[in-house]
Amino acid sequence: MQKNLNRLFSLLIKLLTALSVLMLAFVIFFIVKEALPLFEEVSLKEFLFGQRWMPIAYTGETSFGIFNFIMATLYVSLIAMVISVAVGVGTALFLVFCTTERVRSLFLPAIDLLAGIPSVIYGFIGITVVVKLFIRAGVHTGSCVLAASIVLAVMLLPYLVSSCSETILKMKERYLPAAQAMGVSRWYAAATLILPASWKNILLSMILAVGRAMGETMAVMMVMGNANLFPRLLGKSETIASVIALEMGTAVVDSPHYHALYAAGMVLMVLLFVINVSINLIRAKLLEQGR
Amino acid sequence: MEKRMTIQNLCAGYDGKQVLHNISLEIPSNKITAIIGPSGCGKSTLLHCLNGMLRQETGASVSGEILLDGQDTAAMQEDQLRRQVGLVSQTPSPFPFSILENMTYGPRYYGVRNKTQLQQIAEEKLRLAGLYDEVKEQLHKSALKLSGGQQQRLCIARALTAEPRVLLLDEPCSALDVQASAVIEEMLTRLKQTYTIVIVTHNIVQARRISDYVAFIKDGRLVEWGEAACLFASPQQEETRAFLDGIYG
Ligand SMILES: Nc1ncnc2c1ncn2[C@@H]1O[C@H](COP(=O)(O)OP(=O)(O)OP(=O)(O)O)[C@@H](O)[C@H]1O
Ligand SMILES: [Mg+2]
DSSP states (O other): OHHHHHHHHHHHHHHHHHHHHHHHHHHHHHHHHHHGGGGGTSOHHHHHHOOOEEOSOSSSOOEEOOHHHHHHHHHHHHHHHHHHHHHHHHHHHHHHHHSOHHHHHHHHHHHHHHTTSOHHHHHHHIIIIIIHHHHHTTOSSSOOHHHHHHHHHHHHHHHHHHHHHHHHHHHHHHHHHHHHHTTOOHHHHIIIIIHHHHHHHHHHHHHHHHHHHHHOOHHHHHHHBOOOOOOOTTSOBOOHHHHHHHHTTTSOTTSHHHHHHHHHHHHHHHHHHHHHHHHHHHHHHHHHHTO | OOEEEEEEEEEEEETTEEEEEEEEEEEETTSEEEEEOSTTSSHHHHHHHHTTHHHHSTTEEEEEEEEETTEEGGGSOHHHHHHHEEEEOSSOOOOSSBHHHHHHHHHHHHTOOOHHHHHHHHHHHHHHTTOHHHHGGGTTSBGGGSOHHHHHHHHHHHHHTTOOSEEEEEOTTTTOOHHHHHHHHHHHHHHTTTSEEEEEOSOHHHHHHHOSEEEEEETTEEEEEEEHHHHHHSOSSHHHHHHHHHHHO
16 A cells, blocks of 8 residues: 555656656747758858847838847846846845844844835836936936846845855854864855855856846846847846847737747757757866865 | 963953953963863953953943053954964865965065965975975965864964964864874974963863863953963862763762
8 A cells, every 4th residue: 555655656756857858848849940941041140240229111121030139138237147146245245244133133033024015116116217317317218138137146146145045154153164274264264264165056046047137027127228229337238038028019019020039038048058068068067176 | 480461351242242351361481382172161251351352343332451461452453363363263274375375375464475485484384384394285275175183283374374473273173183183282282382272172181182271261360370280180079070071970
């Protein structure tokens, strides 16, 4: 009886695993299937490196080049990551080294709460606060890549702060007493011992954050201006996710436009995959060195 | 007998709960002083008082006097005191760097920049800890890949790079087998020519083998201390006798 129950249970687990793998495979298959017809009309090179996006032939010819969108996606994510990793690690250091256990147990759950705010709200605050500030600073319409990066960075912060504090706290408890026993000062130990020791785990948190950054649509769309331009810090631009979200509703099914949007989604998927794999490789390399 | 440290009327506690009661003790220089006593009696706390660590801990209170070569440690600068009185804690904690970087971490902080000089310090201290011959081929290997006993000796060697006058060891052999312990004991008897050593140990047999002086602490009170040979042969206090008998079975 017990044995049968065990067998049934393991079968159930296997079935569920198979189901989720199957679902993922189906999503990928579906996207690829819907994307491929586009390449009967445009070459892959034209699609990836073309800068003209004219999906409907109002005047002249259609053209599908997503180079600017790709660059904008990478650019916004990169700047957002730089900002939020810098601020996140700094905040974590502050929480671990300058506050007591009690303050931390109050602060960290509060920071975790920020993660639950819907992205529309972040976008809304982005428009009413960040964009306004940029207008006041003299940027033409206020909407720009930097504004989007800042909003995105704030969205990534809760996760980065909580995971970095956890890592840094662990490393501090493990190594600080030994360093202090040699007469080394707290902050020297923090910079040369505890941060380097935490670096691997911080990289891992960054992988998860990058995924969120590149896929985030709503908030970015609301503050970035959405114009097909090569991304510049204070200029408007548009990410792949925004293009898909903005145009999918109006694209005629089975038109080249429709297939092009699927192809753009596929490119986004590949980008994310490549980035995750390469960060993982770097991390594995660091682990191997045992640092 | 020349004294390196003098402890007078030391009381210490955490969060209002007193752990050490009125301890007065002398640490002779270039000798090994063993501190023995039942678990939780305050041995680690005593070590943390000696290198000033407890004074910094939140909620901890320390009173009484601790002199290092006649100088009041409470008046000394904290990092200076820590360099003079090194501590190797109960669990070895090699830094997640290479062996060489572990050994040069302290000296680089103290201002040594010269590469060959750093290398020299590392080699000298590793030799003192009896580890050099085992690792000389692999100084760039991660310290985390060493065995437990090697890690413990690395931590001792690392503590020596601060050029301390006193070396405090908190149960350095608690996680080691007989052979690895023997290596460390042999090393400590060698080290006492240069350093004054205070060792906390659960192992009475070990204390008997290596120590010159012994202090027995129970429930935070110093029951008895003196030359090891005398104390082990004829303890003056009933409690000491009971403790030693209990251990011997
Ligand atoms: N950080 C701390 N905060 C509060 N109380 C503490 C702290 N560290 C130790 N104590 C208390 O002080 C007493 C003595 O602890 P200590 O670590 O000095 O014992 P020990 O003799 O080293 O024991 P062991 O042989 O098991 O290591 C214990 O009752 C312990 O509960
Ligand atoms: Mg202890």
